[in-house]
Amino acid sequence: DTAVSQTPKYLVTQMGNDKSIKCEQNLGHDTMYWYKQDSKKFLKIMFSYNNKELIINETVPNRFSPKSPDKAHLNLHINSLELGDSAVYFCASSSGPQGTQYFGPGTRLLVL
């Protein structure tokens, strides 16, 4: 059983489109995250939710909107996709804000 899963694994889309990435964890964790890893491989946190409440919201364009319907899910919706959004997006979860983070396999987004 996959602990942290993301769908889709690959996403190729045109500029201007709206897309969503889904994340689910079956570890019973309270905290979930979204990270962006760009072409330079730098892993940058975007959002963090603890018990469905937003606790970290980095300087991310408001085209990115996270949604946590319950503690096991944290989805990421992106409006009006831009070329610069192309990256690998990782979801992660932990038992608390400073606990070990378990990452999903990543979603490779390519905006054309």
Add this chain to the structure above:
Amino acid sequence: RKEVEQDPGPFNVPEGATVAFNCTYSNSASQSFFWYRQDCRKEPKLLMSVYSSGNEDGRFTAQLNRASQYISLLIRDSKLSDSATYLCVVATNNDMRFGAGTRLTVKP
């Protein structure tokens, strides 16, 4: 100054070598420290936590120096399978910051 800084490498070492990575952090209030490993086109995975007294896990030794605000990772007897990018992670309150990673290649 970046919050978490690592030498990006690459470090190219022969099998059996000992290699060490350092990572510096800027926030003196940081509380928890970790090393993660990321293989090419894979997700990061926890390698080990770093404790104040230093800790060892097999061939891997992690050290923390709070006064100088750096952590280190020592790998002894390098294996081909150690080839990966090693990410330093520093946690402060509710915030975890990743370094850009140090790339290691172990060659036969």
